[in-house]
Amino acid sequence: MKLKINGKEEIVEKESLTIAELLVVNKVQMPDMVSVELNGVILDRKDFGAVFLKEGDAVEFLYFMGGGQEQDFQTRAVHGGYIGGDQFWPGTMPIYETAAFACATAEEMADIFSGRKYGYIYSRTANPTVSAFEQKLNALDNGRGAVATASGMAAITTVLLTLTESGDEIAAAGGLFGGTILLFKDVFKKYGVNVRYAKSQDPADFEAVINERTRAIYVETIGNPKLDIPDLGALSKIGRKNNIPVIADATLSTPYLLDAKKFGVDIAVYSTTKYIMGSGTAIGGAFVDLGNFDWTKTKSTAVKTVSARLRDIAFLGVARKQIAQNTGGCTAPFHAYLQNIGLETLSLRLERHSTNAQRLAEFLEKHPRVKRVSYPGLAGNEYHEIAKKQFNGLYSGLLTFNLDNRAECFKFIDSLKLVKKMTNFGDAKTLVIHPKSTIYADFSDEDAVLAGVTDDLIRVSVGLEGINDIIADFEQALQ
Numbered sequence: 001m002k003l004k005i006n007g008k009e010e011i012v013e014k015e016s017l018t019i020a021e022l023l024v025v026n027k028v029q030m031p032d033m034v035s036v037e038l039n040g041v042i043l044d045r046k047d048f049g050a051v052f053l054k055e056g057d058a059v060e061f062l063y064f065m066g067g068g069q070e071q072d073f074q075t076r077a078v079h080g081g082y083i084g085g086d087q088f089w090p091g092t093m094p095i096y097e098t099a100a101f102a103c104a105t106a107e108e109m110a111d112i113f114s115g116r117k118y119g120y121i122y123s124r125t126a127n128p129t130v131s132a133f134e135q136k137l138n139a140l141d142n143g144r145g146a147v148a149t150a151s152g153m154a155a156i157t158t159v160l161l162t163l164t165e166s167g168d169e170i171a172a173a174g175g176l177f178g179g180t181i182l183l184f185k186d187v188f189k190k191y192g193v194n195v196r197y198a199k200s201q202d203p204a205d206f207e208a209v210i211n212e213r214t215r216a217i218y219v220e221t222i223g224n225p226k227l228d229i230p231d232l233g234a235l236s237k238i239g240r241k242n243n244i245p246v247i248a249d250a251t252l253s254t255p256y257l258l259d260a261k262k263f264g265v266d267i268a269v270y271s272t273t274k275y276i277m278g279s280g281t282a283i284g285g286a287f288v289d290l291g292n293f294d295w296t297k298t299k300s301t302a303v304k305t306v307s308a309r310l311r312d313i314a315f316l317g318v319a320r321k322q323i324a325q326n327t328g329g330c331t332a333p334f335h336a337y338l339q340n341i342g343l344e345t346l347s348l349r350l351e352r353h354s355t356n357a358q359r360l361a362e363f364l365e366k367h368p369r370v371k372r373v374s375y376p377g378l379a380g381n382e383y384h385e386i387a388k389k390q391f392n393g394l395y396s397g398l399l400t401f402n403l404d405n406r407a408e409c410f411k412f413i414d415s416l417k418l419v420k421k422m423t424n425f426g427d428a429k430t431l432v433i434h435p436k437s438t439i440y441a442d443f444s445d446e447d448a449v450l451a452g453v454t455d456d457l458i459r460v461s462v463g464l465e466g467i468n469d470i471i472a473d474f475e476q477a478l479q
């Protein structure tokens with residue numbers, strides 16, 4: 001039969017064939033990475049084996065707009081994303097440290113530019129090392145596709161610039177990371193995008209701040225540093241009712257603790273600087289379209305404009321082509337390489353971070369000088385039940401505790417010997433910080449309290465050291 005494939009008339013020597021068969025017959029490179037457009041409309045991947053082609057159909061293969069695969073978490077973490085195939089078959093995805101890539105012909109250049117042919121042009125747009133990381137992360141989240149960014153802040157910015165325009169609003173949880181609150185206040189507000197904060201994690205408080213202009217519900221799967229936990233399923237229902245996606249910053253839970261797709265989250269955002277990179281080696285970010293949202297129903301103008309054609313990948317199309325590429329917050333190949341390696345051991349590290357944090361939280365809870373400990377793994381914690389339901393039985397590596405006042409906190413921090421006085425979390429080393437005098441120094445007392453930060457609070461990122469050594473250091477510093 002005669003088909004139009006990537007804009008060219010071609011004869012396929014078969015009477016009937018599916019899209020999946022056409023991928024094979026046409027020797028399409030990297031079939032896991034390709035999205036297929038049939039007669040101007042993108043197909044769901046699940047339909048590749050069910051849709052039969054007809055004489056005269058027009059088929060386009062589009063790269064870097066989706067893809068995905070399904071295996072056990074640990075298998076996907078080790079093997080996912082690496083497509084191999086250069087002349088030496090390296091065992092680890094190499095660092096393609098180059099700004100641009102040469103093409104054989106002008107026509108090939110045009111095809112790769114348009115996304116019709118698998119290949120690379122310029123590293124701000126796509127790079128093999130970065131693509132491997134995106135594919136691996138997407139495979140871990142079972143998503144429609146992932147986009148890597150220069151930092152967690154760049155990921156949040158890209159997602160929300162994709163979904164909003166001047167006059168739009170975002171309904172957000174109250175206890176967000178300080179940098180995200182400042183991004184909303186210092187940048188989005190200036191461009192006419194207003195953020196309304198829910199008073200608590202009660203889903204009714206989110207409903208109270210949603211209106212006709214709301215374009216997204218924005219939460220953290222475990223708030224940093226409030227360590228409060230939203231009921232994702234309930235928020236997803238509210239999102240569906242209002243045709244707005246739920247965006248969850250899943251930096252603390254990672255794809256290992258939380259199957260965000262299962263709980264109805266639409267887009268997962270990560271500061272990969274933390275657990276995904278591991279060891280605190282570099283800054284990175286990423287976001288994943290988890291495949292739950294029907295983008296033909298979006299109220300976001302830019303995505304709606306392309307949704308009839310791009311359907312499932314409408315959000316990714318706008319996020320990648322209009323926002324990420326134009327704003328330029330791309331990931332360096334070296335950082336993508338570190339993250340590819342980091343993901344391979346994510347599950348092992350998260351297990352140790354979580355069990356160490358649990359032990360330290362239990363120690364602190366019993367200590368007479370400690371007024372309060374916050375850790376979702378503690379049976380008495382107000383978010384323990386929802387954490388148990390949503391996570392895989394682990395509660396990540398961040399905890400907070402309160403002493404009498406700031407002076408006592410400073411004295412404690414200065415007395416630590418092994419534990420580092422350092423911002424960041426997810427490092428292999430245990431880190432402590434006094435949030436009120438650092439990350440939240442520019443916040444009013446009232447805004448800091450909304451974010452869960454008081455003068456008597458210390459945040460701990462529990463590392464991978466032997467737990468006895470961590471506890472011993474805390475014990476001597478509390479004396």
Ligand code: PLP
Pocket residue numbers: 151152153154177179220224249251252270271272273283284285424
């Ligand atoms: N989201 C959360 C929950 C964070 O804790 C952070 C940083 O600490 C960010 C986003 C920002 O990430 P990055 O520092 O990689 O830009």
